[in-house]
Amino acid sequence: MSTDSEIIQRSLGQPRAFAELFDRHSRTVGGYAARRLGPDAGEDILSETFLVAFARRKSFDTSWDSALPWLYGIASRLIRKHRAREAKHFRSSVESAQREEHISHGDLETTIARLDAEISTRELAPRIAALSAKDRETLLLYAWGDLTYEEVAVALGVPVGTVRSRMNRIRTRLDPARAITRERVVNEKEGAVDGRFRASA
Incomplete structure (x- = not known):
């Protein structure tokens, strides 16, 4: 199995190869974004993250086999633009937890x-x-x-x-x-x- 680094390097000459990276990490990155901002905004962040990653793939540090920290970094920077939405989503999560009858x-x-x-x-x-x-x-x-x-x-x-x-x-x-x-x-x-x-x- 190819490492993320190998996929990114291959995508420099074969752009379609980058789709392998999306297939490998989209669920993880999308899930993280959805937890931070909610499902709808999470999908937007996921799309933007991979668009930015594709555009900046030449800057990826190939000494890392996994691109996941790099992708999380991109997603985190995009999420920062939605701080008000994140705060609202977090408050909603807190209120939901408080309504539960049995709290661990x-x-x-x-x-x-x-x-x-x-x-x-x-x-x-x-x-x-x-x-x-x-x-x-x-x-x-x-x-x-x-x-x-x-x-x-x-x-x-x-x-x-x-x-x-x-x-x-x-x-x-x-x-x-x-x-x-x-x-x-x-x-x-x-x-x-x-x-x-x-x-x-």
């Missing part, structure tokens, strides 16, 4: 892992909504995009140290009453260390 009050690890269930606790959702735009974007790329710290850094065009700093700040703001420790997850391929949430006993 799991630990932070479980809550973040289930952000794709449209925010599962009453207490945490308003705190996420209150995060700065940069912190919220960092968290959602990590939680909804399922990216590593290194991939979030690529998506946002910031140093990985900045991502770590933001995530530490987010951890404190989301759950200040509990002691949080970092579970170190080793990326065996790269030998990199990534931070994952684990609530201490």
Whole structure:
């Protein structure tokens, strides 16, 4: 199977080859955009993301096999233009969660892992909504995009140290009453260390 990098390089001479990248990642990128802005706007963001990616494919860093962080970065920049809509969609998600009869009050690890269930606790959702735009974007790329710290850094065009700093700040703001420790997850391929949430006993 071709890597994303190989597909993009091939598309420089054979533009139609770029469709393989769309087939491979459209559902993931579209799902992320829909969670941020709602289904209708999500489809628009998806289309725009791949139009921009196609136009800028020469700038793709071919040292990365996966184009997903790059695509998330493009989508995130497009989503920033719709901050008011995102805020409205997020408030709607919070209100929906508050109307549920049975709300799960799991630990932070479980809550973040289930952000794709449209925010599962009453207490945490308003705190996420209150995060700065940069912190919220960092968290959602990590939680909804399922990216590593290194991939979030690529998506946002910031140093990985900045991502770590933001995530530490987010951890404190989301759950200040509990002691949080970092579970170190080793990326065996790269030998990199990534931070994952684990609530201490």
